[in-house]
Amino acid sequence: MTTAADDPVGTALTSAGLAVRADLLDAYRTSWRNIASPGSWWGGDQRLALARVSAEAYTTEEPLPPWVAPSTVEGSLPDDLPLPDVAADVAYRVARHAGTITERWYHDTQDRGLTPLQYVEIVGVVAAVVPVLAFCRGIGVDPPAWPAPAAGEPSGDQPELVAGTASWVPVDAAFAGFPGVAQALTAVPIAFANLLATHGPQYMPFDAMGDMSWTRGSLDRRQIEYVAARLSVLRECFY
Amino acid sequence: MLRASANATDQPAYLDAVRQPDVEGGVDGALELAALVDTIVADDPGATAIARSRVVDLIGPSGAVDATAVVANFEMMTRIADATGCRHESVDADVARATGADRFDSVR
Numbered sequence: 001m002t003t004a005a006d007d008p009v010g011t012a013l014t015s016a017g018l019a020v021r022a023d024l025l026d027a028y029r030t031s032w033r034n035i036a037s038p039g040s041w042w043g044g045d046q047r048l049a050l051a052r053v054s055a056e057a058y059t060t061e062e063p064l065p066p067w068v069a070p071s072t073v074e075g076s077l078p079d080d081l082p083l084p085d086v087a088a089d090v091a092y093r094v095a096r097h098a099g100t101i102t103e104r105w106y107h108d109t110q111d112r113g114l115t116p117l118q119y120v121e122i123v124g125v126v127a128a129v130v131p132v133l134a135f136c137r138g139i140g141v142d143p144p145a146w147p148a149p150a151a152g153e154p155s156g157d158q159p160e161l162v163a164g165t166a167s168w169v170p171v172d173a174a175f176a177g178f179p180g181v182a183q184a185l186t187a188v189p190i191a192f193a194n195l196l197a198t199h200g201p202q203y204m205p206f207d208a209m210g211d212m213s214w215t216r217g218s219l220d221r222r223q224i225e226y227v228a229a230r231l232s233v234l235r236e237c238f239y
Numbered sequence: 240m241l242r243a244s245a246n247a248t249d250q251p252a253y254l255d256a257v258r259q260p261d262v263e264g265g266v267d268g269a270l271e272l273a274a275l276v277d278t279i280v281a282d283d284p285g286a287t288a289i290a291r292s293r294v295v296d297l298i299g300p301s302g303a304v305d306a307t308a309v310v311a312n313f314e315m316m317t318r319i320a321d322a323t324g325c326r327h328e329s330v331d332a333d334v335a336r337a338t339g340a341d342r343f344d345s346v347r
Contacts, residue, residue, distance in 0.1 A: 018291075018300050024308055059282065098321035106324065123322045130318060131311035138279045138307030140288055168324035180325035181316055195319070202312035218302040219309075226266040227309040229257045230276045237317035 008032060008144035009132070016139040027201040028135065028144075031128040031194055036147040039190040040157045041118045042087075042125075044149035049081050050091045050122055051129040052146065057095035058130050066097035086112040087122055094126040099236040103168050117158060117187055120169050124191020131198060157189055182206075203228070268297050272306055279310050 004011040009029045013020045035051040038044045053070075057063065070076035070092045071085035081088055086109055093101060109119055136143045159172040166180030175186040185191040199206065204224070208214040214221055256265030260273035274290035294303040319325070 018295075018304050020304055021301075024304070061282075094318055094322045098318040101322050103324055106322075120323070123319060126322070127315045127319050131315045134279060134314040135307055135311040137282060137284070137287060138275065138291065138310055139304065140284065140291065164323070166325050181320045181323075184319050184323040184325050195315075198315065199312060202308040202315070216301075216305055218299060218305045220267075222266050223268060223272060223298075223302075223306070224309055226256070226269055227272050227276055227306050228313050230260075230273050231280070231310050231313040232317055233257055234276065234280050235313075235317040235321075237313075237321055 004145055008147060012136060012141050012144040013139070016141045018139050020139070021201065023201040024135075027198045028132050030197040031132055032144060032147050033150075034128050034190060034194045034197075035125055037150045037190065038152040038154050039121050039124075040188050041115070041121050041154050043082075043154055044152060045082050046087075047121075047125050048146065048149045049078075049083050050087060050125040053077065053081070053088045053091040054095035054126045054129045055133060055143070057092040058133055060096075063096050064092070066093060066100040069093075084113060086114050087118070090114065090119060090122045091126055094123055095130055106168050116170055120185060121188045121191055124185050124188055124194060127185070127191070128194045128198075131202065135202075158187060159189070161187055268294070271297050275303070275306055276310055279307070 007029070009032050010025055013025055013028065036044050036048045039047055042050065057070075064070055064073060064076060069085070069089040071089050076092075077085075077088050090109055093105075106119065110116065114122075133143050159174065161170040162173045162176050164171045164180070164183060165176055167184050169184060170187050171183045172186035172192075175183040177183075178186075185195055204214055204216075212221055215224075219227070256269050259265075260269040266272070271290065271293045275287070275294050278287040278290045291303050291307075294306055298306075
């Protein structure tokens, strides 16, 4: 018998009154494994800590303002975080106030000790955890229990890098010609892998993007884009 | 993409409907879909339950799941874009006015 500990995502999402597609369940299982696995620059315990900070930032009813770093406010972060303060501060702001982030702030995080690739990996963790929480909100279930962190050291893996053609961050040279947001996480393989695993089940396959009449059979393409546009406006995202 | 999908299918999807879901000639189900998006973002479980129920009634259970998944996807993509600096340097004036992008905090 499968327990919540074996399959926290499946246990949470199948408790809804709505049937969740198998591909979506698998995508979110991938995300939950992803946030607890060692990456290129952070260990599994560190990535899980980043995920928990992101979740707190995303869900709290009394968020700190964008210009206040949680590490400077007593009680805003757990005492035993296995992370430098700046890493937790980045996770919090990306999860809660992403629309306020500036290039100057990004460079400031490097002055505080983060490397650009550590920063990209943190963005990838936030990008893995927030959609699961948002989906749970939408279908009316509690979020999955946190996974246990996987053992292992950060791999240090990185592709051949070039400056992003449409972003502040370095990107994998092989993807430099891709649209900005598609290339943004490519410098950190574990972050890009989660994007590839979830984008299709959540929205549509990349190779269907140009088909303006694509549908999964429920929403038509205009309805899909309407939801996307409404969310993007609420988040004040210029992309 | 909303405008492109409307043009491709030769059906209207006025950008004004992004801010004003009740605008005439907008997307089918815009009011219900907008309410679902808005209540998820607002983290209002009671209102989300009502909004979800209305989408189920109008489009079906799979439509509610798929709309919620699109919300989740763009909660991801907006964060990636904003945190890595993937922003359009400029926005078409009509699009900016219709969507309210000309009043985003980051414009000021």
